Amino acid sequence: MxxxxxxxxxxxxxxxxxxxxxxxxxxxxxxxxxxxxxxxxxxxxxxxxxxxxxxxxxxxxxxxxxxxxxxxxxxxxxxxxxxxxxxxxxxxxxxxxxxxxxxxxxxxxxxxxxxxxxxxxxxxxxxxxxxxxxxxxxxxxxxxxxxxxxxxxxxxxxxxxxxxxxxxxxxxxxxxxxxxxxxPEEEYLVPIGQSKIQRPGRDVTLAAYSKGLDLALKAAAQLAQEGIEAEVIDLRTLRPLDMQPIYQSLEKTNRLVVVEEGWKSYGVGAEIAARTQEEAFDLLDAPILRVAQKEVPLPYNSTLEQAALPQVVDVIAAVQEVLR
Amino acid sequence: MKKEQLLDMYYQMVLIRRVEEAAAELYQQGKIGGFLHLYIGQEAVSTGLVAARQPQDRIITAYRDHGVALNVGISARQVMAELLGKATGISKGKGGSMHMADVEKNFWGGHAIVGAHLPIAAGLALGDQYRGSDGVTICMFGDGATNIGYFHEALNLSKVWKLPVLWVCENNQYGMGTAVERASAVSEIRRKADGYAIPNMAIDGMNVMEVYETAQKALAHVRAAGPFLLEINTYRFRGHSMGDPERYRDKEEVARWQENDPIGIFRRWLLENEKASAETLDAIEARAAADTDDAIRFAETSPEPTLDELFKDIYVEANHG
The missing domain is CATH 3.40.50.970 (Thiamin diphosphate (ThDP)-binding fold, Pyr/PP domains)
Structure with missing residues (x-):
């Protein structure tokens, strides 16, 4: 391909x-x-x-x-x-x-x-x-x-x-x-409204999308070197939101971290955490953590900007936290 | 124009008046909820415009939409049922007073955000231009809408792309309670079209024949040469909506305009030009009153929407949470 x-x-x-x-x-x-x-x-x-x-x-x-x-x-x-x-x-x-x-x-x-x-x-x-x-x-x-x-x-x-x-x-x-x-060369469609496992794992579930997926996959690769197998779920569609692959993953991992680039307050992670505790509370063995942007308007200066944006290290730290 | 069409226009104007007078009463009785913006006083505008259009011409308007709804042929029953929020309403009771439409009749809605339907009208016109249809989109809006950005974005694009759209400003002299000259830098609204090199004209909106004849010419212009703006001067005899204290105008001003009641003017014109006898016109008025009574009965005895309707019609494809 x-x-x-x-x-x-x-x-x-x-x-x-x-x-x-x-x-x-x-x-x-x-x-x-x-x-x-x-x-x-x-x-x-x-x-x-x-x-x-x-x-x-x-x-x-x-x-x-x-x-x-x-x-x-x-x-x-x-x-x-x-x-x-x-x-x-x-x-x-x-x-x-x-x-x-x-x-x-x-x-x-x-x-x-x-x-x-x-x-x-x-x-x-x-x-x-x-x-x-x-x-x-x-x-x-x-x-x-x-x-x-x-x-x-x-x-x-x-x-x-x-x-x-x-x-x-x-x-x-x-x-x-x-x-x-x-x-692929041949024609295909991807249905709207279906989340997807982008990397299988057993220890922790990372729910992410767009740039968050990029961060989650990089974090998962590094975590694998430490023997931690993260399962990465790509939301792909924010509305309608497909939660089932996340719940299926939690059956194995019982731990969830959500990765998004937007601000944390009222964000995608907030929605996923809320739905998970409403619909699948019994699957959780640890609090759900959100990796997201700091609550500031993004500055021009590159160091400051990167400090505000979520990074791979933030994802790794969150995973270590929920596995502790 | 054929006599039958003239008499039908007279019927439409009287029907709008009767239906809305009844609606005002039903509103006072608490049977109609939300907002109710009456068209009383402005009937000649929508009646003349709709009479002038061809079947392929689309029409779209703002929230004061009962007039157009009845003009295009939505039944008084369906209008009244929508006002009462019934399942038999033209929008299944989901739209209410401000959101009536009938796509089959090329009426693309009542739209409730001031000015927001002007860009949409540009898109409707683009649809016809794209396909090579000779349909024109008639877009009606109030004087208040000419002060919001949408008006300017839409007029500009319509000229740049030569879209087949007839812009119609119904100038009823007030945006809610603020007089035109207190809100608009240019009180002669049609001049705003000059800024976009769109030809324009202002006419008397209390005279349905003037509206009809001018609209025909304007539609022909649009079909041949692109957008045109018509400013139609009119007046609403009632408040902006129900419960308007009307502190912004005095009774003398309202009375002065009411002497130019568009229905009275048209009646006199029909009689003077021997298009109809007084008995014929009386009979038409009686029919409009009877149809209004029938519409009220129909609406009051119609069922409420069932609760399963709540999740219907949101998406074309499977409804998702």
Whole structure:
């Protein structure tokens, strides 16, 4: 199987779906002539033309709003929001319109739209350009929120998102476009709403996603050298959240650490810990620990920024704590 | 225009009036919950616009949406049932007063966040342009919506992409209780379209024939050449919503506008132009009143939604937690 980058996997998914379905088109800032600010849509404008690869003004509300409207007519728009930080300018359309359009009119409408966006810190972009607010968007019923951690899942999940008849927020991570992984030549989809074991183990369960998965897998590799076998569960989808693989893993390990890049308060780890104690309290032999971002706006200075972001050593320390 | 269509427009205007007067009473009785924004006084606007559109033309509006709902042909029964939150309502009792739609009739909703449906209207129009359909999206909004960013983002994009959308500002002189000149740097709202090189025009919204004839021309313009903005001056005779103390305007001002009641104006026009006899118009009014009574009976005797409806219609695919 070929090893390709996360960027290539996402780009392939978009290309294949646009070739497959005339109704799929892309709109967003610099997606066309520029080729995408993360170069994901490089070459698309020349191949598919300006009708299907649409450069927009810098105006996030109308990017998402127009995508919603076009989706209501049966098209399958992919709206690119350059970074998730700018999605706040379109927050009303994401949470008040896209997420509610179907329910509010008694099921008359459907919004088969994907919003692709980029989350995450670690690139010295300062406080407003470095957030990982994924959990905020996962709060709202009516949306699906997907955040892959491997090229394989990114490709399969994005294709599934484009074919979904519901609005999907597809979150990529700013520092993971060069991550490589095996991706088959043949067509495949990854269903939305299924967590997955990315590394089997028996001693402790690490639940993670996106950049957190990267940290969890690196921690697991180091822990293995000390004879500790961590089982790493990749959430892949934040809403709907699939807890079953975590509970199955806890049957073996009885210990859980959640790894995410966003802030700890009200975060993904908080949700997983709450559900686990509500639904699987008897499986736990230790408190659930969360590895997450410190509660500060991310600073520009690299040393300070890295001190605020969760690191592999933090994951290892948390594992040692729950095994103590 | 054919006589039948004129009389149907008259019926629609009277029906809107009767249904909303009944709704106000039902609200006072506690049978309608939430907010209730009445369209009374503005009936000529939606009636003229809907009469001018072709079947392929979409229409979308804000939360003061009962008028459009009835104009496009949602039955008074389904409107009243929705107001009462019943399972037989047009949105199954899940939307209420502000969220009526009928996709089959190309009515894409009542939308309750001020201005937020303008970007969506741009997208509806993009859908038609993308497919090469000659449908136009008619997007109605209030004067208050022209001060929020969505208006500007949507107008700008509609011009840049030459989208087939007819922007219609229903200027009823107040955004809630704040007069246009106290909230908008430009009180002649249509001039805001100049900033986006969108041709525009202001007309009298109390005269349904003026609305109808201008809308026809504006729709033809949009079909041929892209977006157009129509400012339609009108007035709501009732408060912003039920329970509005109306401290921001005096009774004389309301009375002055009420002399220009759009239903009275249209009735006189129909009589003077010998389109109908007084007896015919009286009979239409009686029919609208009877249909309203029937709608109330229907709504009051309709079932509540069952509790299993709570988790339905949220996603197209399997509903997830």
């Amino acid at each position: 070929a090893k390709i980058t996360m960027r290539q996997a996402i780009s392939q998914a978009l290309w294949e779906e646009m070739e497959r379905d005339e109704n799929v088109f892309i709109l967003g800032e610099e997606v066309g002539i520029w080729g995408g600010t993360y170069a994901v849509t490089k070459g698309f404008y020349d191949h598919f033309g300006e009708k299907r690869v649409r450069d927009t003004p810098i105006a996030e509300a109308v990017i998402v709003g127009a995508a919603i409207g076009a989706a209501m007519t049966g098209l399958r728009p992919i709206a690119e929001i350059m970074t998730i930080n700018f999605a706040f300018s379109a927050m009303d359309h994401i949470v008040n319109e896209a997420a509610k359009m179907r329910a509010m009119f008694g099921g008359q409408m459907r919004v088969p739209m994907v919003i692709r966006t980029v989350s995450g810190g670690g690139r010295q972009l300062g406080a407003t350009h470095s957030q990982t607010p994924d959990a905020v968007f996962a709060h709202f019923p009516g949306l699906k929120v997907v955040a892959p951690g491997t090229p394989y899942d990114a490709k399969g999940l994005l294709k599934a998102a484009i074919r979904s008849d519901d609005p999907v927020l597809f979150i990529e991570h700013a520092t993971m476009y060069q991550v490589r992984g095996e991706v």
